Amino acid sequence: xxxxxxxxxxxxxxxxxxxxxxxxxxxxxxxxxxxxxxxxxxxxxxxxxxxxxxxxxxxxxxxxxxxxxxxxxxxxxxxxxxxxxxxxxxxxxxxxxxxxxxxxxxxxxxxxxxxxxxxxxxxxxxxxxxxxxxxxxxxxxxxxxxxxxxxxxxxxxxxxxxxxxxxxxxxxxxxxxxxxxxxxxxxxxxxxxxxxxxxxxxxxxxxxxxxxxxxxxxxxxxxxxxxxxxxxxxxxxxxxxxxxxxxxxxxxxxxxxxxxxxxxxxxxxxxxxxxxxxxxxxxxxxxxxxxxxxxxxxxxxxxxxxxxxxxxxxxxxxxxxxxxxxxxxxxxxxxxxxxxxxxxxxxxxxxxxxxxxxxxxxxxxxxxxxxxxxxxxxxxxxxxxxxxxxxxxxxxxxxxxxxxxxxxxxxxxxxxxxxxxxxxxxxxxxxxxxxxxxxxxxxxxxxxxxxxxxxxxxxxxxxxxxxxxxxxxxxxxxxxxxxxxxxxxxxxxxxxxxxxxxxxxxxxxxxxxxxxxxxxxxxxxxxxxxxxxxxxxxxxxxxxxxxxxxxxxxxxxxxxxxxxxxxxxxxxxxxxxxxxxxxxxxxxxxxxxxxxxxxxxxxxxxxxxxxxxxxxxxxxxxxxxxxxxx
Amino acid sequence: xxxxxxxxxxxxxxxxxxxxxxxxxxxxxxxxxxxxxxxxxxxxxxxxxxxxxxxxxxxxxxxxxxxxxxxxxxxxxxxxxxxxxxxxxxxxxxxxxxxxxxxxxxxxxxxxxxxxxxxxxxxxxxxxxxxxxxxxxxxxxxxxxxxxxxxxxxxxxxxxxxxxxxxxxxxxxxxxxxxxxxxxxxxxxxxxxxxxxxxxxxxxxxxxxxxxxxxxxxxxxxxxxxxxxxxxxxxxxxxxxxxxxxxxxxxxxxxxxxxxxxxxxxxxxxxxxxxxxxxxxxxxxxxxxxxxxxxxxxxxxxxxxxxxxxxxxxxxxxxxxxxxxxxxxxxxxxxxxxxxxxxxxxxxxxxxxxxxxxxxxxxxxxxxx
Numbered sequence: 001x002x003x004x005x006x007x008x009x010x011x012x013x014x015x016x017x018x019x020x021x022x023x024x025x026x027x028x029x030x031x032x033x034x035x036x037x038x039x040x041x042x043x044x045x046x047x048x049x050x051x052x053x054x055x056x057x058x059x060x061x062x063x064x065x066x067x068x069x070x071x072x073x074x075x076x077x078x079x080x081x082x083x084x085x086x087x088x089x090x091x092x093x094x095x096x097x098x099x100x101x102x103x104x105x106x107x108x109x110x111x112x113x114x115x116x117x118x119x120x121x122x123x124x125x126x127x128x129x130x131x132x133x134x135x136x137x138x139x140x141x142x143x144x145x146x147x148x149x150x151x152x153x154x155x156x157x158x159x160x161x162x163x164x165x166x167x168x169x170x171x172x173x174x175x176x177x178x179x180x181x182x183x184x185x186x187x188x189x190x191x192x193x194x195x196x197x198x199x200x201x202x203x204x205x206x207x208x209x210x211x212x213x214x215x216x217x218x219x220x221x222x223x224x225x226x227x228x229x230x231x232x233x234x235x236x237x238x239x240x241x242x243x244x245x246x247x248x249x250x251x252x253x254x255x256x257x258x259x260x261x262x263x264x265x266x267x268x269x270x271x272x273x274x275x276x277x278x279x280x281x282x283x284x285x286x287x288x289x290x291x292x293x294x295x296x297x298x299x300x301x302x303x304x305x306x307x308x309x310x311x312x313x314x315x316x317x318x319x320x321x322x323x324x325x326x327x328x329x330x331x332x333x334x335x336x337x338x339x340x341x342x343x344x345x346x347x348x349x350x351x352x353x354x355x356x357x358x359x360x361x362x363x364x365x366x367x368x369x370x371x372x373x374x375x376x377x378x379x380x381x382x383x384x385x386x387x388x389x390x391x392x393x394x395x396x397x398x399x400x401x402x403x404x405x406x407x408x409x410x411x412x413x414x415x416x417x418x419x420x421x422x423x424x425x426x427x428x429x430x431x432x433x434x435x436x437x438x439x440x441x442x443x444x445x446x447x448x449x450x451x452x453x454x455x456x457x458x459x460x461x462x463x464x465x466x467x468x469x470x471x472x473x474x475x476x477x478x479x480x481x482x483x484x485x486x487x488x489x490x491x492x493x494x495x496x497x498x499x500x501x502x503x504x505x506x507x508x509x510x511x512x513x514x515x516x517x518x519x520x521x522x523x524x525x526x527x528x529x530x531x532x533x534x535x536x537x538x539x540x541x542x543x544x545x546x547x548x549x550x551x552x553x554x555x556x557x558x559x560x561x562x563x564x565x566x567x568x569x570x571x572x573x574x575x576x577x578x579x580x581x582x583x584x585x586x587x588x589x590x591x592x593x594x595x596x597x598x599x600x601x602x603x604x605x606x607x608x609x610x611x612x613x614x615x616x617x618x619x620x621x622x623x624x625x626x627x628x629x630x
Numbered sequence: 631x632x633x634x635x636x637x638x639x640x641x642x643x644x645x646x647x648x649x650x651x652x653x654x655x656x657x658x659x660x661x662x663x664x665x666x667x668x669x670x671x672x673x674x675x676x677x678x679x680x681x682x683x684x685x686x687x688x689x690x691x692x693x694x695x696x697x698x699x700x701x702x703x704x705x706x707x708x709x710x711x712x713x714x715x716x717x718x719x720x721x722x723x724x725x726x727x728x729x730x731x732x733x734x735x736x737x738x739x740x741x742x743x744x745x746x747x748x749x750x751x752x753x754x755x756x757x758x759x760x761x762x763x764x765x766x767x768x769x770x771x772x773x774x775x776x777x778x779x780x781x782x783x784x785x786x787x788x789x790x791x792x793x794x795x796x797x798x799x800x801x802x803x804x805x806x807x808x809x810x811x812x813x814x815x816x817x818x819x820x821x822x823x824x825x826x827x828x829x830x831x832x833x834x835x836x837x838x839x840x841x842x843x844x845x846x847x848x849x850x851x852x853x854x855x856x857x858x859x860x861x862x863x864x865x866x867x868x869x870x871x872x873x874x875x876x877x878x879x880x881x882x883x884x885x886x887x888x889x890x891x892x893x894x895x896x897x898x899x900x901x902x903x904x905x906x907x908x909x910x911x912x913x914x915x916x917x918x919x920x921x922x923x924x925x926x927x928x929x930x931x932x933x934x935x936x937x938x939x940x941x942x943x944x945x946x947x948x949x950x951x952x953x954x955x956x957x958x959x960x961x962x963x964x965x966x967x968x969x970x971x972x973x974x975x976x977x978x979x980x981x982x983x984x985x986x987x988x989x990x991x992x993x994x995x996x997x998x999x
Contacts, residue, residue: 162679187742191740196682199682338863343911344864347863349863368852371882376952379865379882381911383996385975390973
């Protein structure tokens, strides 16, 4: 099962293509986008949403795909479906009038491709020897492939064997990734881990009669022994070691194997996916893998450090492309599977506490009232905030979810040292000193927000403020939003035509919100000047000079939509605007629709303890940025 | 076409429940058999827990040395305390041995590590019918389908698993906070329905008396936390250790129970009922339920109500989000074009006349049928 190679359009054929339909089958909603090439450029011409139909009672993902696509037909007038549709057959019209009686200037599609996170997406368990080494590398590999990592097992994870066995048995992952032992290193412990998995007799999530796919990506010397041990319980694929050496990581082969197994073992057993695979020009890939690919491609093309977030109802995915010690741009992805705006809102409340949410609100509310509102959202996740109180509470929760998810991401997105020097076993346990967090909040060039609470915020300024408050970037940073959550669609389109994908990313997907200048400082009283910024726009107007004031956030009017060079000079050595204490920084930026934001609130953001003062403080922040709150 | 969810409150409908074993086992009934809620319809043996005997490390010998001289082979039974390995050294003066800490059966011996995997005694599982009714079909040594007729009610959130008991309707109005004074002399073996926002004391007394279930409109979150002994973090429930199953029909806070619950259940007081608090709020949502089986005296429409249906003018709806949470009204208009609310959110809306006459504009996503 899988896409017919003869049907796959290669890049050269894509140059002739004029209309492509792309769907993303999310866990709740299937979203269809239609792109068209006209007058020398690609553009988005239609979109449609429908509930995802992978679960009972429909249990056929193609129904949701067809429903979402029908909305495009209805709103654009472009005929996309053949008039004679047979059960299971490709329902889409090819371009032209073949078999269609009435003439129509625009009909049919050249290609249909799709991503998916339906049914909870790709869920994996990973196992390794040492938690902060092979297990962590395996985890990064799984996350980079777009998976939700249900659990990470390691010999030093603090659990007894029987607890591990019980946990593995209860997990029901789609795929299990086993790593461990550098090449030429430990073997016994790796085999021990394989025995543990065998004893647990894990079952896959879908299909009681299929073996669990296991990818072995550990010490190559014991690969066959591991495969022999697990042969009766699992379908084992052997790939290159994800951690061939203490200071070397090789995530690609495992990631590729995950993609292949996802298609052959997971998607093919999900209701309707077999049919859907027959319609698509490319294999279906997990939604986060497509989003991550798009972010990585964009960052490397523009040579910039990018942080992106997709905050959904159940999970928050963060993607980063940041420089390591060798100055290479490294991609990382994390998924906080328990942080979300509806299904997982209870976890956010438990993790941060009600006071952390209340601090963002420009009004007074009792603890119990707030808790009840959040609990009611948890049990009715598809409802929409219909007044300011409900809206601002949701946006307050999003700030905390973003903050928590970023902390999780920064702990995972680490470089393992730029030194190729080989080290011994003893160094494995000291290798933490070679782990360096890659995400530097002072060095980020661009932050991209996606997900309903951000993309569908009533104003772009409120989306900007959520990202600013949640992530708290420092220095000079551009902020943007994915207009309609197009990233998954463009991510898979990039596999077909990278140029088309890049063009649409710039023209239709990314909406620049604004540029923020946020110094970090110490021992400076509120009201004092932190830094002075000189803004040179590309227009003929004179440069603008503005001061960033400690404790104050404000917006500079009149720069919306401008390309400019921003030079920021700290007022003293106690101020850092991204280049080091007291050092001047200059950056070329594109200022979006929200303008230039001067954020003199220190990091980490703090609020007055007194509830009345805190409410007044937040009201002032909202007023300064022109945001209504009642 | 947008669809709005509904939580069922049906006076009489045909109900089927699939009773499924986690592993193949033995089916004890046949199609056509009449069962009660307590009838054991299927049994199975679940694999026992696994114990990994790390013999080589324990006795301090090489794995190969250990594996070649074990006293048991794969498939052999083992009794706790039984000798699995013995080694003599230095002319017999040094003896090391390993005795099994568990009973079970040898499942695996791994020569490379000198480990023995022992699977413990299997655990017996007995699966009840959960509902009084008839066996509709059986399948694959794993599944029994029970069918019945009766009243079917869904809540928005439940905690606790399956239980059955005698239905009792409490003398509390749907909007009244449930108090001790509303409770009967004894709640043992009963599933009680009525009122809203019960106090800690009410739940404690029901637990002490052996109640099987409670259905109320809403609850304060701190009272639920006390009942569970932890904060609920996700609407994914059903396996909690609680003294009885609890179902909320509306949500959190002080929200009146919807009247249709009382009107549906009041005539059925005294009958045997089945309750299940299992909740899973995702696509393909599972909501907690209360079922009261009974045979109809007259012909009835057995078509189950749809879990979703489209809205129409003059339809009665419930509003399920603040500021109108728990209110009921009638749809006056369904504008086609999206509407921008005062808070800036743009969505498809409905104009609803509330039960007190107030006219409000609300997102369609905030309506329940």
